[in-house]
């Protein structure tokens with residue numbers, strides 16, 4: 001039976017960074033369902049289970065995009081694809097990532113060579129490699145997939161040289177992911193007029209509490225400020241870009257009960273007065289259909 005799929009964004013993992021603690025959200029991953037196709041953006045730990053729990057069949061993925069090779073965006077790429085293969089994936093799947101993505105994939109497959117050998121030789125399953133193609137992208141056009149075009153803007157996320165904001169455009173919708181970036185004004189032009197901007201965000205007041213709570217080196221604040229964007233600056237980008245809906249993800253802090261949605265709304269109140277969603281794992285946001 002044909003199922004008419006809604007066009008939607010699903011936030012699968014919304015915390016910043018790779019650590020996980022009891023009750024914490026998952027590291028970064030999202031899915032976009034557009035015109036019956038499913039695309040996954042970033043593959044932090046937990047993405048496989050999160051997709052299944054969001055009622056998305058692993059064998060129905062149409063493309064995977066990695067914004068940069070930090071582990072909180074990459075760690076579960078291989079396990080996701082491998083599990084999809086063992087869950088019935090039987091059509092080509094393209095993985096798009098920056099320089100180094102091919103080496104990641106080849107190394108992952110090498111690490112799985114025993115199991116892969118067993119399943120292809122004994123179980124007569126077709127090789128996973130025959131289904132997967134890897135595309136290394138840079139700034140500019142990334143992919144043209146039917147009515148969907150994907151393009152990339154290199155953002156500033158030191159010391160990572162290649163980290164890319166990604167824009168997904170169809171005649172009906174424009175969705176932009178900031179990826180990890182320090183405050184980067186050119187992103188406003190890239191995201192101009194987007195229906196949804198999904199932007200990473202930090203809450204100033206939450207950082208010192210985070211350093212204390214997890215016993216991190218006090219340099220963590222400096223490290224975060226050099227590489228990520230404070231909430232009020234996220235609002236500046238969204239306002240300059242005239243986006244229709246701002247969604248915060250890659251939240252820092254993400255799992256401190258002292259900091260609620262109200263704190264995030266407060267932090268943005270001076271710079272953004274449009275629709276705002278504070279990302280939560282499993283949050284679903286409809287895309288425009290007309």
Ligand SMILES: [Zn+2]
Nearest residue numbers: 017070072180
């Ligand atoms: Zn990250």
Ligand SMILES: [Zn+2]
Nearest residue numbers: 068070157180
């Ligand atoms: Zn990063």
